Structures are given as C-alpha cells and as structure tokens.
Amino acid sequence: MNREEATKKIESLRDELRQYNYEYHVLDRPSVPDHVYDQKLHELIALEEQFPEFVTEDSPTQRVGGQPLDKFEKVNHEVPMLSLGNAFGEDDLRDFDRRVRERVSDYRYVCELKIDGLAISLRYEDGRFVRGATRGDGRTGEDITNNLRTIRSIPLKINEEETIEVRGEAFMPKKSFLALNEAREQNGEELFANPRNAAAGSLRQLDPKIAAKRNLDIFVYSVGQWEAGSISSHSERLAYLKKLGFKTNPETRTFDSIEDVIQYTEEWTVKRSELEYEIDGIVIKVDSVDQQEELGFTAKNPRWAIAYKFPAEEAITTLHDIELSV
Ligand SMILES: CC(C)(CNC(=O)c1ccc(Oc2ccccc2)cc1)c1ccc2c(N)nc(N)nc2n1
Numbered sequence: 001m002n003r004e005e006a007t008k009k010i011e012s013l014r015d016e017l018r019q020y021n022y023e024y025h026v027l028d029r030p031s032v033p034d035h036v037y038d039q040k041l042h043e044l045i046a047l048e049e050q051f052p053e054f055v056t057e058d059s060p061t062q063r064v065g066g067q068p069l070d071k072f073e074k075v076n077h078e079v080p081m082l083s084l085g086n087a088f089g090e091d092d093l094r095d096f097d098r099r100v101r102e103r104v105s106d107y108r109y110v111c112e113l114k115i116d117g118l119a120i121s122l123r124y125e126d127g128r129f130v131r132g133a134t135r136g137d138g139r140t141g142e143d144i145t146n147n148l149r150t151i152r153s154i155p156l157k158i159n160e161e162e163t164i165e166v167r168g169e170a171f172m173p174k175k176s177f178l179a180l181n182e183a184r185e186q187n188g189e190e191l192f193a194n195p196r197n198a199a200a201g202s203l204r205q206l207d208p209k210i211a212a213k214r215n216l217d218i219f220v221y222s223v224g225q226w227e228a229g230s231i232s233s234h235s236e237r238l239a240y241l242k243k244l245g246f247k248t249n250p251e252t253r254t255f256d257s258i259e260d261v262i263q264y265t266e267e268w269t270v271k272r273s274e275l276e277y278e279i280d281g282i283v284i285k286v287d288s289v290d291q292q293e294e295l296g297f298t299a300k301n302p303r304w305a306i307a308y309k310f311p312a313e314e315a316i317t318t319l320h321d322i323e324l325s326v
Pocket residue numbers: 079080081082083084112113114115119169221222283302305
C-alpha cells in the first residue's frame with residue numbers, strides 16, 4: 001500500500017472505530033460484535049506502526065498513551081468550577097423556590113441525578129480533546145489528561161471543530177467497584193471505601209495504564225469556556241453536548257413547579273438502588289440562562305441551582321424496617 005492509500009485507509013478506520021466506540025460506550029448500543037472492533041483496531045495499529053508519521057493524538061489507538069508521570073501539573077480554570085448549596089428536605093426546596101420566585105417569574109427547573117463521582121473539566125480545541133483536569137478547589141485543578149483519555153465515553157474528537165470546555169462527573173460503576181475490591185482483597189491490598197473514592201484514586205494514578213483498567217465512565221453536565229456559545233437554556237445546552245458526542249444522563253427532566261421537583265427527588269430516593277452507578281442527590285437548576293444571570297451568585301454558590309441531598313442510606317433502611325414492623 002502506498003502512502004496515499006495508507007492515509008485514506010487510516011482515516012476511514014479511525015472514523016469507523018470512533019463510531020463503534022461511540023455506539024458502545026456512549027449509547028450503550030453496539031452495532032458490531034467486539035471481535036469486529038478489535039480486528040479493525042489491530043488493522044489501524046499495524047498501519048500506524050508502518051506509517052508512524054500519520055499518528056495523531058485523537059486516533060483511537062492513542063487511548064492508553066503516555067508514560068507514567070512523576071507528578072501532576074496544575075491547571076487554572078478560567079471559568080471557575082463552582083459548588084452547589086445543599087437542600088436536605090422538601091422545606092429547603094420550597095425555600096429555594098421562594099428565593100427564586102422573589103427575583104424571576106415564569107421559570108422552570110431542570111433536574112439531574114447528582115452522580116457520586118469526581119468533578120472534571122475537558123478542554124477541546126478545534127474539536128480535539130487536548131486537556132482534562134480535576135476540579136481541585138474550583139479555581140486550580142490537576143492535569144489528568146492521560147488518565148481521562150482512557151475513559152472510552154470521553155470522545156477524543158467531537159462532532160464539531162469547536163473550542164469548548166465541558167464539565168462533568170467521572171465515576172466508577174457499582175459492578176466495577178465490587179470487582180475491583182474483590183481483586184484487591186485477593187491481593188491483600190487495601191479496599192476502596194466506595195465508588196467515589198475508587199474513581200478518585202484511579203484518576204490520580206500517575207500511570208495511565210492503571211486508570212485504563214478501572215472501567216471508569218462519565219456524564220457531562222455543563223460548559224465552561226466556549227467561543228461559539230450562545231444557547232438560551234440549560235436543557236438546550238445538554239442537548240447540544242449530546243449532539244457533540246458526549247454522554248449525558250438519560251434521567252434528566254424538566255419541571256414547571258417545585259412540587260414536581262419534590263416528587264422527582266422522592267422517586268429517586270428509593271429508585272437509586274436500581275442504577276448502575278451511585279448518586280448522592282439531585283441537582284436542580286433554573287433552566288433559562290437569562291434567568292440564571294438575573295439570579296446571579298452568592299459568595300459561594302449560584303442562586304439558580306441547588307443540590308438536594310438524599311438522607312444517609314442507613315436512615316432509609318431504618319425507616320424501611322420501621323414500616324415493615326408496623
Ligand atoms: C451549576 C454547577 C455549579 C456548574 N456551574 C458552574 O460551575 C458555573 C461556573 C461559572 C459560572 O459563571 C461564572 C463565570 C465566570 C466567573 C464566575 C461565574 C456559572 C456556572 C454545578 C455543580 C455541580 C454539579 C453536579 N455535581 N452535577 C450536576 N449535574 N450539575 C452540577 N452543576
């Protein structure tokens with residue numbers, strides 16, 4: 001095969017593998033069996049070995065790249081990654097709604113499951129993943145790009161040649177957490193206390209080959225810096241992120257009243273054990289960006305968003321026992 005043919009073949013294999021990876025890890029709906037993916041990947045690996053000058057960092061072969069680091073570089077978040085105020089019950093949610101209603105009218109809420117993982121930022125330049133970082137203290141995080149590249153649901157190339165910074169939650173699915181602790185117990189290693197610690201521990205590994213084995217996943221939920229950004233609501237922003245090829249959470253809903261929001265939190269308080277990942281609450285946001293700007297921020301948190309936190313698990317078990325004993 002000459003260089004001309006090799007370039008074409010490499011490009012078409014990359015597009016094919018990106019599509020297969022997207023179907024499997026983002027849509028959870030593979031269109032080809034694993035052995036087809038593996039065969040095409042090995043074909044691409046062989047071609048890139050034959051023509052190393054054609055290797056690009058967004059190639060599907062570059063997922064587990066990079067040598068182990070001796071430390072993490074610092075990253076400054078131009079747009080800070082803010083934290084949320086908490087609500088611990090329906091009265092707190094009604095208070096939140098009253099504060100919103102004092103400043104805006106004719107508003108609606110978006111409710112998202114609050115994934116119990118690690119907040120991260122993903123930077124893309126001209127549509128290519130160039131840097132990933134932890135939230136850190138909200139203004140300064142750690143550069144964990146090589147580890148994040150190993151997460152298959154993070155696209156190395158998005159569907160628009162945009163320069164955009166996306167935020168989300170990296171997490172370890174419950175099954176992967178149990179399997180990992182099983183293996184660590186067999187090897188006499190210290191166990192992780194919960195999936196959140198296991199995800200954090202995996203992403204703070206200096207060797208990406210270890211992170212690559214931890215079967216981490218991600219849901220994206222917001223945008224930081226964005227050159228082309230001009231979207232009027234949070235729900236539209238989430239739809240756009242999905243269109244770009246990111247994994248967004250399918251349980252997100254929009255409601256017109258805080259009563260509907262309260263019902264949604266009650267549903268998930270009991271339903272969360274059915275999920276393949278842990279959640280520690282529900283995030284509620286005023287949907288309109290204009291209304292978010294009218295509401296602004298307190299010293300610490302946006303006034304237009306709040307995190308409803310579930311009561312501690314054992315509390316649910318105790319209540320359950322009480323109900324059963326009645
Ligand atoms: C709402 C926000 C706090 C993100 N938003 C921001 O971080 C943010 C940051 C600067 C903003 O505007 C500024 C720009 C420049 C300077 C100061 C503020 C606006 C929002 C947040 C935090 C945690 C979340 C979580 N765990 N799960 C979900 N599903 N959503 C979440 N959403």
